[in-house]
Amino acid sequence: MSIRVYQQLSTQTKALLWASIWSIGYLILVVTLPANVTTMRQYHLSPEGFRILEILTGLPNIMVWFMSFYGYAALTEYTEKVSNSREGKSFASIARGLKWLAWGLPISACASAILGAVAWLNPGSVASALIASHYIYLIISLVAFTFISDGTRGLREIINRLPSKKSIRALIAGAIIISVTYCSITLNIVDSQHPNAYRLPLWLILLTIIIPYLYAWLMGFFAVFEISQYRRSVRGLFYKQALRLLASGTTCAIVASVALQYLTSSSLNLRHIDLNWTLIISYGIIITFAVGYILIAVGAGKLKKIEEV
Amino acid sequence: MARTTESLYERVVQTTHIYLGPAADRFIDRQVQNHIHKEPSTLNEADLILLIDWIRVAVSLLTDDSEIVEEYILQLERLAHPKPIGKVHDGYSQL
Numbered sequence: 001m002s003i004r005v006y007q008q009l010s011t012q013t014k015a016l017l018w019a020s021i022w023s024i025g026y027l028i029l030v031v032t033l034p035a036n037v038t039t040m041r042q043y044h045l046s047p048e049g050f051r052i053l054e055i056l057t058g059l060p061n062i063m064v065w066f067m068s069f070y071g072y073a074a075l076t077e078y079t080e081k082v083s084n085s086r087e088g089k090s091f092a093s094i095a096r097g098l099k100w101l102a103w104g105l106p107i108s109a110c111a112s113a114i115l116g117a118v119a120w121l122n123p124g125s126v127a128s129a130l131i132a133s134h135y136i137y138l139i140i141s142l143v144a145f146t147f148i149s150d151g152t153r154g155l156r157e158i159i160n161r162l163p164s165k166k167s168i169r170a171l172i173a174g175a176i177i178i179s180v181t182y183c184s185i186t187l188n189i190v191d192s193q194h195p196n197a198y199r200l201p202l203w204l205i206l207l208t209i210i211i212p213y214l215y216a217w218l219m220g221f222f223a224v225f226e227i228s229q230y231r232r233s234v235r236g237l238f239y240k241q242a243l244r245l246l247a248s249g250t251t252c253a254i255v256a257s258v259a260l261q262y263l264t265s266s267s268l269n270l271r272h273i274d275l276n277w278t279l280i281i282s283y284g285i286i287i288t289f290a291v292g293y294i295l296i297a298v299g300a301g302k303l304k305k306i307e308e309v
Numbered sequence: 310m311a312r313t314t315e316s317l318y319e320r321v322v323q324t325t326h327i328y329l330g331p332a333a334d335r336f337i338d339r340q341v342q343n344h345i346h347k348e349p350s351t352l353n354e355a356d357l358i359l360l361i362d363w364i365r366v367a368v369s370l371l372t373d374d375s376e377i378v379e380e381y382i383l384q385l386e387r388l389a390h391p392k393p394i395g396k397v398h399d400g401y402s403q404l
Contacts (some may be wrong), residue, residue: 234330307335309339
């Protein structure tokens with residue numbers, strides 16, 4: 001019976017229902033699980049202080065979850081309207097990728113809370129908990145950016161326009177800067193601490209952390225380029241206005257997601273940064289993420305309206 | 310005869326493409342099927358006036374910019390009564 005009721009709900013209502021479930025689950029975890037020892041030590045916090053900090057940082061995060069779930073659901077509803085069109089499959093793939101990015105936020109937050117508690121209860125499992133949290137985030141990122149990249153590639157194939165020399169050079173330069181900076185930061189972390197932050201040998205860090213992350217991020221940045229190329233080339237005054245919002249939103253979501261993953265994967269480097277600054281940077285990123293999904297929702301809403309009138 | 314009506318449908322879609330891009334053919338199909346109650350490919354000049362009225366209503370729901378709506382309608386009206394064409398909105402100048 002309840003399954004039948006669930007199936008009758010709109011895509012957006014279902015998404016918001018899931019956001020509510022994740023939020024309640026996360027708050028229960030924060031209140032009931034033991035505090036994360038590593039973070040407590042890192043910022044010299046008492047268990048009570050840590051819990052207050054978790055709730056304070058958790059509430060804005062939960063608002064962002066709702067916005068991101070609402071955003072991807074709005075795009076999914078639009079893709080259902082255009083499922084038989086040439087661009088329909090591509091937008092559906094982008095919506096799937098954005099769904100993974102949106103779901104990645106509560107999944108990684110809950111996983112991090114659970115693994116932190118496991119590490120507190122069993123200090124011998126700190127390494128396993130750290131490794132697991134790194135890989136959970138990495139897998140979500142890889143799947144999300146693969147879907148988004150498939151979608152934007154499909155859109156670029158519709159306009160059948162090759163990137164200009166200038167943009168290819170800019171992309172190559174950007175890829176080199178991101179890759180070298182990330183490698184340098186990560187290897188610096190690995191080299192400066194014993195045991196290293198990833199609790200893995202260097203070759204495994206290189207093969208299973210650095211390369212997959214860079215692969216995912218570069219796919220994400222190329223997707224940003226492809227969707228903006230589609231937006232510039234496609235015709236239709238009203239269509240372009242709506243698409244501009246959708247493309248800008250997708251860009252914000254991808255950039256914020258990469259920034260968040262960058263920050264998380266090199267989090268031990270933040271030890272040198274003041275807690276206030278860490279919070280400001282984190283909030284800046286999640287606000288960008290939320291703004292991205294709001295733009296996606298507005299843009300998808302406008303595109304959907306074009307298909308309904 | 311069939312070729313002429315098909316050509317009118319295509320020209321209506323082509324004009325609409327300037328404003329609605331890839332959604333143009335779906336939009337025109339919907340207007341013709343829901344309001345003229347015909348197959349889009351059988352659209353003829355006699356249907357065009359009624360179709361234009363419905364398109365005006367539909368597009369007004371998408372934008373508050375009445376100038377663009379009137380410009381679009383003018384382009385469609387020219388399909389019914391072909392005249393030398395003036396400056397056509399290219400769909401880019403406002404972006």
